[in-house]
Amino acid sequence: MDENIRQGRAVVLLDKQGEIIEDIDTDQIFHNAHLHITDIAQMGSYALGNLEGWKDFPKTGREGDILIAGRNFGAGSSRQQAVDCFAALKVGAILAPSFSAIYFRNAVNSGFPVLKIHGLETMIAGAGIVTGDVIRFDVRSGRAENVTRGGALKIEPMSPVQYDIFLAGDLFKYGKNMK
Amino acid sequence: MGRTIIEKIIQAHSRDDAAAGRIVWMDLDVRSARDFGGPNVVKNFEREYGGSPPADAAKTVFTFDLCAPACSLKYADNQQACRDFARKHGIQVFDVDRGVGTHVMIEEGLARPNGTVVGTDSHMNILGAVGCFGQGMGDVDVAFAFKTGRTWFEVPESVKVVLKGRLSPAAEAKDLTLFLCRELGTKRIALHSAEFYGEAVRDLALSGRITLCSMITEMAGIIGFIPENGPVVADADASYAGLVEFDVSGLPPQVAVPPSPNAVRPLADVRGTRIDSGFIGSCTNGRTEDFARAAEILKGRKVKKGVMLKIVPATRRVYEEMLKRGVLETLFRSGAIIVNPGCGGCAEGHVGLTGKGEVQISTGNRNFPGKQGQGQTYLAGPAVVAASCVAGEIAGPEDL
Ligand code: SF4
Numbered sequence: 001m002d003e004n005i006r007q008g009r010a011v012v013l014l015d016k017q018g019e020i021i022e023d024i025d026t027d028q029i030f031h032n033a034h035l036h037i038t039d040i041a042q043m044g045s046y047a048l049g050n051l052e053g054w055k056d057f058p059k060t061g062r063e064g065d066i067l068i069a070g071r072n073f074g075a076g077s078s079r080q081q082a083v084d085c086f087a088a089l090k091v092g093a094i095l096a097p098s099f100s101a102i103y104f105r106n107a108v109n110s111g112f113p114v115l116k117i118h119g120l121e122t123m124i125a126g127a128g129i130v131t132g133d134v135i136r137f138d139v140r141s142g143r144a145e146n147v148t149r150g151g152a153l154k155i156e157p158m159s160p161v162q163y164d165i166f167l168a169g170d171l172f173k174y175g176k177n178m179k
Numbered sequence: 180m181g182r183t184i185i186e187k188i189i190q191a192h193s194r195d196d197a198a199a200g201r202i203v204w205m206d207l208d209v210r211s212a213r214d215f216g217g218p219n220v221v222k223n224f225e226r227e228y229g230g231s232p233p234a235d236a237a238k239t240v241f242t243f244d245l246c247a248p249a250c251s252l253k254y255a256d257n258q259q260a261c262r263d264f265a266r267k268h269g270i271q272v273f274d275v276d277r278g279v280g281t282h283v284m285i286e287e288g289l290a291r292p293n294g295t296v297v298g299t300d301s302h303m304n305i306l307g308a309v310g311c312f313g314q315g316m317g318d319v320d321v322a323f324a325f326k327t328g329r330t331w332f333e334v335p336e337s338v339k340v341v342l343k344g345r346l347s348p349a350a351e352a353k354d355l356t357l358f359l360c361r362e363l364g365t366k367r368i369a370l371h372s373a374e375f376y377g378e379a380v381r382d383l384a385l386s387g388r389i390t391l392c393s394m395i396t397e398m399a400g401i402i403g404f405i406p407e408n409g410p411v412v413a414d415a416d417a418s419y420a421g422l423v424e425f426d427v428s429g430l431p432p433q434v435a436v437p438p439s440p441n442a443v444r445p446l447a448d449v450r451g452t453r454i455d456s457g458f459i460g461s462c463t464n465g466r467t468e469d470f471a472r473a474a475e476i477l478k479g480r481k482v483k484k485g486v487m488l489k490i491v492p493a494t495r496r497v498y499e500e501m502l503k504r505g506v507l508e509t510l511f512r513s514g515a516i517i518v519n520p521g522c523g524g525c526a527e528g529h530v531g532l533t534g535k536g537e538v539q540i541s542t543g544n545r546n547f548p549g550k551q552g553q554g555q556t557y558l559a560g561p562a563v564v565a566a567s568c569v570a571g572e573i574a575g576p577e578d579l
Contacts (some may be wrong), residue, residue, distance in 0.1 A: 078315070080319065102317060105316065105320060105321070146329075161203075162202065171323050
């Protein structure tokens with residue numbers, strides 16, 4: 001399969017009122033009570049463990065799921081576990097209108113796909129994207145579609161730097177071939 | 180097209196086009212790690228690069244400030260792991276005697292106008308106060324920077340913040356800063372670089388510039404610069420993502436109420452709140468000018484019985500200046516507890532924590548639950564903290 005293409009089931013992080021959840025912080029993603037865990041394989045079972053309504057995500061989520069969240073995803077601390085817990089569950093990517101700067105860096109540096117999505121609120125309001133839809137996108141070109149419903153999604157392609165690190169696997173591997 | 184300050188600084192360190200929105204590779208003048216994060220930097224470095232040296236030991240430093248000297252085994256081990264690594268590679272260590280890393284880097288000339296510095300401290304952007312690009316990063320990033328001397332960075336857009344009017348003598352740099360924490364919140368300059376203009380900031384000395392720049396993190400910004408009378412300026416035709424204007428003349432003293440640095444009220448709203456303790460220091464208000472202001476109020480007065488006032492100078496140099504100017508003596512005679520330089524009051528630092536139910540008023544930059552212990556923390560400038568410790572309740576100097 002083309003490594004640039006990601007396809008998976010969309011999981012849209014909505015609250016009880018059906019609004020997209022913004023400002024999800026790293027304590028909601030991976031609570032500080034579990035910071036002593038250093039083995040990535042063990043981190044998956046705590047993903048979103050402190051986010052109201054989504055605490056069972058490690059059980060309900062499936063490999064390749066595409067998480068869709070509101071703006072400023074990953075606010076708060078700089079903990080790497082908040083990225084690694086999704087990698088451990090083999091989540092395919094996270095899409096959000098914006099990420100906290102440090103979260104974004106941590107994800108890019110570990111080769112985990114995080115991409116910015118535009119027009120999300122309108123899409124959700126118009127039922128243009130619903131949990132369970134299959135979506136597909138190209139991390140390089142940003143071309144994206146909702147396979148289930150048809151229609152395009154507006155995803156910002158990876159920057160050249162992010163793409164290079166993604167292809168290499170992580171920042172360290174990338175650095176070893178850097179000129 | 181013209182360039183903002185952040186674009187100019189990054190451009191001077193990059194071969195890529197450093198226009199806002201681009202992700203570029205940039206050269207780093209200094210890469211640093213502290214006693215928190217540092218041991219993981221060392222671990223990453225040794226795992227990835229074995230015993231090979233960093234790109235340039237002379238541009239690589241450790242600063243130990245969080246818990247100095249170490250008062251827990253964890254910090255003692257962390258510091259020693261960094262020291263051993265530093266010794267092996269000839270890296271400079273500003274050890275537990277020196278004080279807050281960012282301040283030491285300013286004093287030592289490591290952080291210079293137009294320079295670039297990264298480290299494992301989320302308040303590294305304080306360096307904006309001297310026109311230097313500073314940025315806190317995780318331990319993977321910093322290990323990579325140690326080895327390569329470079330990092331990638333998404334050049335942020337900038338917001339222009341214009342402050343009209345002059346501060347009244349009753350208001351300090353911290354009052355202006357807290358006012359901005361309230362008005363800008365965590366959205367208006369989020370992920371942006373901020374440039375501050377206007378008379379109110381033109382008047383600020385370095386200590387006041389540090390206070391303002393140290394709380395950009397609490398406003399969710401990338402960094403703040405104060406080009407007024409400063410060494411680094413933007414091009415006249417630079418383009419900005421936004422413009423915000425405030426009139427700050429007549430601004431009264433401000434206090435942030437727990438649990439958020441953005442929940443800010445005028446002093447009058449919280450006056451009379453009983454306190455157990457006060458803290459003056461931290462990277463936000465740990466300069467000689469801050470302690471001199473507190474000493475003016477404490478001269479000939481006593482900290483109220485039952486209240487403890489803790490003083491932590493930012494650096495050893497500040498401590499020396501306080502000694503020379505008689506500030507230390509005034510503070511000592513007032514009954515304050517004075518400890519050695521560093522971060523002290525934050526995290527589990529060397530000046531101790533607040534206990535459950537304790538109410539503290541602090542010049543620090545964060546009052547999130549747990550940051551300074553289990554108690555409730557109000558944030559204010561040195562004058563209000565000093566006056567409150569005399570009164571035993573939140574008060575301004577005019578209330579004494
Ligand atoms: S004083 Fe506190 S906020 Fe400032 S650098 Fe030290 S630990 Fe961080």
